[in-house]
Amino acid sequence: MKTTVLAICCGLVLAASAQAGPWCQAARDVVEPRVPDQFCRVTLNQQELGGEIDRRVRNLVDQNYMAVDLDGKWLNHFRNRTDRGDRQYVYYGIGKVLDAGSLLAAYTGDPKVAARTQYILDELVRSRDADGYLGFWNVEPENRQDHINWILHEQEYINLALVRNYRCTGNPQSLAHAKIMGNYILKTFPTPRNPCYDAGQICTAGLPEGMLELYRVTGDRRYLDFAADVPHGNNRGEIQLASLRTWEQDFSRRPCHVYVMLARCYAQTELYRLTGEQNLLDMSQFMRNELLKKGEGGMLVTGSCSEGEHFTYNQNGRGAIGESCVTAYVLRWIDSLLRLEGDLRYGDLLERTIYNALFAANSPDGRWIRYFTPFSxxxxxxxxxxxCCCGNYRRAMAELPQKVYYRTPENGIALNLFTNAKKAFDVKGQTVTLVQETAYPNDGDVKLTFFSEKPVAMAFRFRTPRWCERITLRVNNEAPVIVDPLEQKLGCYVLDRTWKDGDVVRLAMPMAWWLLRGRAVQDGRVAFLRGPIVYCIGKDQNAGLLAKCPEPRNLVIDPPSLGEPIRDDSIRPNGLKAAARAWLNPDGSGEKVDVTLTEFIDPSGQEVYFRVPNLADTSPARLMDDEIVSWPNEFVNAHVLKALYGPKATGNLRAMFEIRGDVVADLAADYVNPDGKAGVKAEFRDATGGRWSFSNCKNRGLLSTAEAGDVKPLNSQFKAFGSPLGYAYGLENQRDELGFVSNYAPSNRQEEAWRNHYTEQMFDQVLSVAERNEFLYTHPISDTESYNVFRWTPSADVPKKEVTLSGTIFSNLGNGVELRVIRWSDGARHEVLGTFNTKDLTVGKCGTAEFVLRLPASEVGKHIDFVLHNAGSHSCDATALKIRAYIHVERSAAQTDVTETVQAKFHNRLVTPLGPYAELFSAAAPGGEKTLKVKLNYWREGVVKYLELPQDAALDLR
Ligand SMILES: [Zn+2]
Structure with a gap:
């Protein structure tokens, strides 16, 4: 292996990579970035790169890119446009194929690869309409075809691919096609003012990325402005609808589609390069924090993240784990941060991701790609x-040759990935050829030889991987230097010297076994690594063992029994496997068996986390926390629920946030359970002689405009299909298609699954035992056109007083149950007092919302309707509902509600400077010390806390 790359390279005359033009401009750039990168990309071609990375890329080219059915799987859809019909989630991803193809053609220099790429481009362009439309179904009135589904998603990556083809080939035709695509998107892009806009369906993941590329090669500001200022996204909750400049989002909002979020973070780093607006990095900082913060980040041992495409902290390895799109964008975005910050610690993550999540997402022969790569x-x-995933996978692989070396502004070279390579660099006008020889990732010995006609002064940096305990560095025959990777600033060691022809640098990075301490659901278990490679137990080499032990994560592996890896070509050439001994009993007793550990790329891999007899002593293997998940925490997982400003609290701080008064109506307490009796109307009295009545409305619009005939009273004629909760109120003959309400108390007639669903798996996790009876448990929506109405008609006396309505909703994490509070002044006039959606805030496994509404005396109206419906399309939204009405409410003296102001200032950071309170909250009542009191929800822990801050203090949540 070591000699392969040299054999390829030695006969060739290598041109030094010229650094023409301003620092760090990409090929064909006409725009100069405003923020110079600390590290600048260097792209290697196949002649220059060897080792496992090159082998993997070539495998993918030969077995996948050159083998897939371009016509049948992609191009025919664009030629024939027969896809209309099912509007949901139709997508092929031809742009991603073309983008990868352009890079792979450039990498291999193979005319057959180039011809295939040109074929995609030509055929795609041939299917284009005169007005620039490209897509897999026909044009519709007002270009609605672009606004419905994922046609635009195709176009945004086609746009990107055409620019990158131009970058790779220099073919002006490709640029001309890119402009046609870009202009078409500009012309037809749906905006919130466009009546065709359905932001619930479109996906804009690659839109700004492509437009910024187009700007960089054209200088046409329309593309920049579109990428930067036009709100992209959707309103389905995947990401918020916002422009790149304003886009900031946290994970407490569900669902959080990691691919889309990382793509936006990446685009923001690109926009930052062009404009220098610091706030564009806010979202990246937040994402980095949530993924990499010490001991808690959501990054997985394999170097990917996501579960079911969404963000997760739980470290679960089973199921829809590590979407390949996410893996691809982790690499792209982390590489972007690495270049911006010049920090090679990011490289530790890159190599973990590359050798595990990325390579394991492809069959060893290169042919098949995975959507998810679980590790259990x-x-x-x-x-x-x-x-999406196959397409983004190819793109990520095609970009790997850009991640081996970088240039530094002072003419230096930075080495990130250890692999066989031979690259000629232009250093101050001189050609310096650097030959890297290594068996990496099989061992950590790296030999670097510098060739230069004349001696040249240059700073050479190499990454100091933190999995390595100590690196022995030797230059020529000089005394060796011991380098401690944990001590190195920015994750690298700098050799700043005058390099002579034939100078040799040797790095010895011993690859001993090390054990990575599991977190969250992997707590108490360890993963076995050697260097960056995670090892696993696979079926192919452990068939007998797995027959005895169907749950291999319960195996107890004895660290001293771990053997040195031996060569095993069954998965990859020069692959490795290792033998160990393990107990089958979780307590480490009884029979000991042989296990074979294989590299994580093993397609039969079943598990990577195991038990060890004693976590306190795993010698001789080193036990370490994941060195990648080690960033200092910068953010707090909290929301400001309420903020009050005024005189210092004298009594119980918590009480200032509570509503205390006389309860006149309490939905859960007043509720009467039909308790199995048939024909009971859903009507009962409140505490003061007022009335609750429940009905269901199927009106396709705002409830309060419903025709009388659309409102159906609920009664207990039937047992709602699937309801475990005794006889429930519902509509006759509607099975579970319309909503019902039911009490919480489990009964003998429960159906197990529903009990679990309602209680153990959801509300029992967020509500203490004492609180559970304060809620009415209901399943409002199985049909998004249906609304459940809880109507409160106060007794005659109550509307003469000031009434405070307060409520709390929990629902499962669907698209968001929404509660609208509507006041009916009389039988005909009504107004919406507030809309509260449970998708905005998460507590444990539930979304939640709280509200307080104060209704002055005589403004209470005739009825108050609490209208519960599903804001999305999720078919199951079990809900717990607390609604109370109070009179004679005690008000905290002179406290001003400043919730909105504080929320606007607060960015979930550990410390948020608020500035002078008097300016921030305007003048408050005179006299006395003014403090800020905040009620905070720590959404990951599900804990509510109360804080009081002295005058003008920062909101400090450390
Ligand atoms: Zn995907």
């Missing part, structure tokens, strides 16, 4: 070849 249980291939 079976892995599947996505045999479609098309769709």
């Amino acid at each position: 249980g079976d892995r599947q291939y996505d045999t479609r070849d098309y769709f």
Whole structure:
């Protein structure tokens, strides 16, 4: 292996990579970035790169890119446009294929790869309409075809791919096609003012990325402005609808589609390069924090993240784990941060991701790509070849040759990935050829030889991987230097010297076994690593063992029994496997068995986390916390629920946030359970002689405009299908298609699954035992056109007083149950007092919302309707509902509600400077010390806390 790359390279005359033009401009750039990168990309071609990375890229080219059915899987859809019909989630991802193809053609220099890429481009352009439309179904009135589904998603990556083809080939035709695509998108892009806009469906993941690329090669500001200022996204909750400049989001909002979020973070780093607006890095900082913060980040041991495409902290390895799109964008975005910050600690993550999540997402022969790459249980291939993940996977692989070396502004070279390579660099006008020889990732010995006609002064940096305990560095025959990777600033060691022809640098990075301490659901278990490679137990080499031990994560592996890896070519050439001994009993007793550990790329891999007899002493293997998940925490997982400003609290701080008064109506307490009796109307009295009545409305619009005939009273004629909760109120003959309400108390007639669903898996996790009876448990929506109405008609006396309505909702994490509070002044006039959606705030496994509404005396109206419906399309939204009405409410003296102001200032950071309170909250009542009191929800822990801050203090949550 070591000699392969040299054999390829030695006969060739290598041109030094010229550094023409301003620092760090990409090929064909006409725009100069405003923020110079600390590290600048260097792209290697196949002649220059060797080792496992090159082998993997070539495998993918030969077995996948050159083998897939371009016509059948992609191009025919664009030629024939027969896809209309099912509007949901139709997507092929041809732009991603073309983008990868352009890079792979440039990498291999193979005319066959180039011809295939040109074929995609030509055929795609041939299917284009005169007005620039490209897509897989026909144009519709007002270009609605672009606004419905994922046609635009195709176009945004086609746009990107055409620019990158131009970058790779220099072919002006490609740029001309890119402009046509870009202009078409500009012309037809749906905006919130566009009546066709349906932001619930479109996906804009690659839109700004492509437009910024187009700006960089054209200088046409329309593309920049579109990328930067036009709100992209959707309103389905995947990400918020916002422009790149204003886009900031946290994970407490569900769902959080990691691919889309990382793509936006990446685009923001690109925009930052062009404009220098510091706030564009806010979202990246937040994402980095949530993924990499010490001991808590959501990054997985394999170097990817996501569960079911969404963000997760739980470290679960089973199921829809590590979407390949996410893996691809982790690499792209982290590489972007690495270049901006010049910090090679990011490289530790890059190599973990590359050798584990990325390579394992492809069959060893290169043919098949995975959508998800779990590390517990079976892995599947996505045999479609098309769709998002296969496309983004190819792109990520095609970009790997850009991550080996970087240039530094002072003419230096930075080495990130250890691999066989031979690259000629232009250093101050001189050619310096650097030859890297290594068996990496099999061992950590790296030999670097510098060739230069004349001696040249240059700072050479190499990454100091933190999995390595100590690096022995030797230059020529000089005394060795011991380098402690944990001590190195920015994750690298700098050799600043005058380099002579034939100078040799040797790095010895011993690859001993080390154990990575599991976190969250992997607590008490360890993963076995050697260097950056995670090892696993796979079916192919452990068939007998797995027959005895179906749950391999319960195996207890004895660290001293771990053997040195031996060569095993069954998965990859020069692959490794290792033998160890393990107990089958979780308590480490009884029979000991042989296990074989294989590299994580093993397609039969089943598990990577195991037990050890004693976590306190795992010698001789070193036990370490994940060195990648080690960033200092910068943010807090909290929301400001309420903020009050005024005189210092004298009594109980918590009481200042509570509503205390006389309860006149309490939905859960007043509720009467039909308790199995049939024909009971859903009507009962409140505490003061007022009335509750429940009904269901199927009106396709705002409830309060419902025709009388649309409102159906609920009664207990039937047992709602699937309801475990005794006889429930519902509509006759509607099975579970319309809503019902039911009490919480479990009964003998419960159906197990529903009990779990309602209680153990959801509300029992967020509500203390004492609180549970304060809620009415209901399942409002199985049909998004249906609304459940809880109507409160106060007794005649109550509306003469000031009434305070307060409520709390919990629902499962669907698209968001929404509660609207509507006041009916009389039988005909009504107004919406507030809309509260449970998707905005998460507590444990539930979304939640709280509200307080104060209704002055005589403004209470005739009825108050609490209208519960599903804001999205999720078919199951079990809900716990607390609604109370109070009179004679005690008000905290002179406290001003400043919730909105504080929320606007607060960015979930550990310390948020608020500035002078008097300016921030305007003048408050005179006299006395003014403090800020905040009620905070720590959403990951599900804990509510109360704080009082002295005058003008920062909101300090450390
Ligand atoms: Zn995907």
